[in-house]
Amino acid sequence: MLVSAFLVSPVVAADSGSDLLIKMNNALHRMNYSGTLVHIKGNGINTLRVDHEVINGVENETISSLNDGKDSVSSQSQGFSLAMVPDSIEQMRNVYSLDVGAMKKVAKRDCQIVVARPKDKMRYLQKYCIDKLTGLPLAYSLIDNKHQTVERFTFTEVTISVAEAGNAVDSASTMSPPQTWIPDTLPSGKWSISELPKGFHFGQHIASQQAETQKGLNTEHFVLTDGLSSISVFISPITTAKPKPISSLSSGALNVLTSQKNNHRITLVGEVPRATMQSILSNLKYQENP
């Protein structure tokens, strides 16, 4: 009951930006919600149906695009782990300033604006509108250093409820991260990064047999994060002799960069500016005899 009371406790003025972010992450994984979400990126607009329900402590999520005829993406995941909360508020404060803004209305619900402003150009500004009653993010946008909104999510209608007591995530189990989380993986062997962008550190990611198969068994994967944004670095040996030029893709805030170094293909994926990824790529060093 105490947990339920906490989950629906209204956002109060005294809440700091970091408190609200933690509350928001909590709500994303613990609450039941369904609604229509609009995703605007660049010139594109995509409307999605989102259904999230916690059943017996397991999150069930179904997302389908209303813009095309593709099948829905459904998934199940373990109960919410505190490992998924921004891992170090203090570290985050080195590169972001968290501020609480005005109250807004999104999807006919009152929400509180929270802004994570970057202190440099290595990451996007992130702006949230957090539901006053439940803490669920109702709107979320990323803005680049040219003041352009590169990506925006907003619910146009949403229904939110607290998971029933029998189904809710057990608070005790959330205190220990799932075993599949690999903490702070560093590049192995002959690869190292001579200088990380300010505020970034090696982070954790999920490992499983399925994940290994998906990325390729001989592909090394490690994650860099500043607490709010993350970058995956994939390194795999090149099997073709023909060199390929450095190439990239962008989809909203998500950037992908791929290049070749020392007979390896390096691919970076993350929700950060491409310049940040280029910086990491440049500082990724290969040593024949480490």
Place this chain on the structure above:
Amino acid sequence: MSHITKEEYLSAFLDGESGSFEQQRLSDQLGTDDLMQEKLSDFALIGESMRNQAQPLVAGPSFLSGIQDAIAEDECVVITDTEEPQVKAAEVIDKKHFFPRQVVGYAVAASVAAIAAVSLQSYLAPISSDVTMAKATSSVERASTAKVAVMSASMAVEPKRLAESISYATPDAETRGLMNQYVAHHLQYASTSTLMPRVRAVSYSTDF
């Protein structure tokens, strides 16, 4: 602006064919123009219905109000340069004082409407300072072109400038396939993105 123009405007926006200037102007007009709000709602529903004929779509008036809530934000947050090059201060400014730099060119070229002239006057001061800053930055960039061409640790210091000096190729089919595979992996297992990485994954899959 005639109603026909508004419809074309909205159609282009929903088809992803409008530019940043048009999007910005549309955002501004949607906040006050009831007719345009209705048209947007109609177009969105028609478009989605056509794309989902096999699947009935439920989208009420809240669809429109949600978009309006998102668009009609009363403030824009802008990062500005400070004296120290490595540390950028952020500030919140009123939306009325914020306009993309490229809008200057469009606005001057299209200064046929009285409202555009009024808007230009109100935005003139911040734009001028931006232009001055751009000129200063440009001269610095020219002076450092040679350094930028060489990959070194200085890239971490001035990553933006370096990235702009690198030309990126469009990936071929094989590379794109690999990229998509890694994107799926990242979004499923490693993204710290706050708002449901799977939402981004579904949306990404409609792009590539």
